[in-house]
Amino acid sequence: MAPLLALIVAAILLINPVDAFVGALRQPAKANLLDLVKSGASEDKIITALKGVERLSLGDAKLSSPLLPGNWLMVWTTSDSIAGKSRAPLFQTPTPPEQLIDIENGRALNVEKVLGIVNSVQADITPATKNKVSVQFKKFKVGPVGFNAPESFKGELSVTYLDDDMRISRGDKGNAFILLRESNSRDEANEIWKEWRKSW
Numbered sequence: 001m002a003p004l005l006a007l008i009v010a011a012i013l014l015i016n017p018v019d020a021f022v023g024a025l026r027q028p029a030k031a032n033l034l035d036l037v038k039s040g041a042s043e044d045k046i047i048t049a050l051k052g053v054e055r056l057s058l059g060d061a062k063l064s065s066p067l068l069p070g071n072w073l074m075v076w077t078t079s080d081s082i083a084g085k086s087r088a089p090l091f092q093t094p095t096p097p098e099q100l101i102d103i104e105n106g107r108a109l110n111v112e113k114v115l116g117i118v119n120s121v122q123a124d125i126t127p128a129t130k131n132k133v134s135v136q137f138k139k140f141k142v143g144p145v146g147f148n149a150p151e152s153f154k155g156e157l158s159v160t161y162l163d164d165d166m167r168i169s170r171g172d173k174g175n176a177f178i179l180l181r182e183s184n185s186r187d188e189a190n191e192i193w194k195e196w197r198k199s200w
Contacts, residue, residue, distance in 0.1 A: 022056050022058055025056055026053070026056050026163065029049070029052050029053045029056055030053055030166055032049055032052075033046070033049040033050055033052075033053055033178070034075070034178075034188075034192055036049050037075060037076045037178065037192055037195075037196050038191070038192050038195040038196060039195070039199075040195070040196065040198060040199025043078060046076065047078070047176065050168060050176060050178065053161050053166075053168060054160045054161045054168055056161070057160065057161045057162070060161075060162050060163065061131050061159040061160050061161050061162040061168075062130045062131045062159065062162075063103055063127050063130060063131060063132075063133065063159065064130070065162055067162050067163065067164060068101055068103060068159065068162060068167070069101055069102055069103055069104070070100070070101065070181060070182070070183065071098055071099070071100045071101075071181075071182040071183070072098065072099045072100075072101065072167055072179035072180065072181060072182060073096035073097075073098055073099075073179060073180050073181075073182050073185065073186065073189035073193075074096050074097045074098070074099060074177055074178070074179050075096055075178050075179065075180055075189050075192040075193050075196065076177070076178040076192070076196055077175060077176065077177045077178070078174075078175045078176050078177075079171075079173075079175040079177075082097070082175070082177075083097075084097075084112070084114075085200050090115070091114055091115070092114070092197070093112040093113055093114050094113075094194075095113060095190055095193060096180075096189045096190065096192075096193040097110060097111065097112040098110070098111045098112070098182065099111075099179065101125075103125070103127075103133075106124055106125055106126060107122070107123065107124060107125060108122075108123045108124075108125050108133075108135065109121070109122055109123070110123075117142070117143040118141075118143065119140075119141060119142050119143070120140070120141045121137060121139070121140055121141075121149075122137075122138045122139040122140075122141075123135050123136060123137045123138055124136045124138055125157070128156060129158075131158055131159045131160070132156055132157065132158040132159075133156065133157050134154070134155075134156055135154060135155045135156060135157055136153075136154045137149040137153035137154065137155075155171060155172045155173065156171065156172035157169055157170075157171055157172075158170045158171075164181065164184075165180055165181045165184055165185050166178070166179070166180055166181070167179045167180075167181070180192075
């Protein structure tokens, strides 16, 4: 069995050695990044680790990828306002903010729950490059109360790393975001978010 496994690994390396080598580096790099977030490491250390993961993307971070659509959970960001750091603890979301990406229908939905109240931001998204969308915010909702976003509320969002369970994105204001796929990482995301909040 061992010789057969060795032959399979060797064949994979021969067929696509770069993909195989980089693929072997991804998991430890991602684990290190998330460990830094959980430990409350400095923003500089997390950004350095984040860039390390981005370098392992191999061109997979693109809007056409079937991995992009779906619901994502934000476990870290450089944006204090989006994370809710500037709010009183009572009004911070105890679970990761969510982001639904629907490239086919050109829409995105950001959702958070505070004190049992669901707040959301609806946006239209339009492909701008192979890995970047233009974002036009359309509607804000605080619980049942909704209001239209001003026309000037717009931005851009790039995908810089993407795989089955992690996405890294960067906004036009220079902010970075780490997100985990909701369908297979809900418990892990909740734990990372809880631990990161302790460092606020």
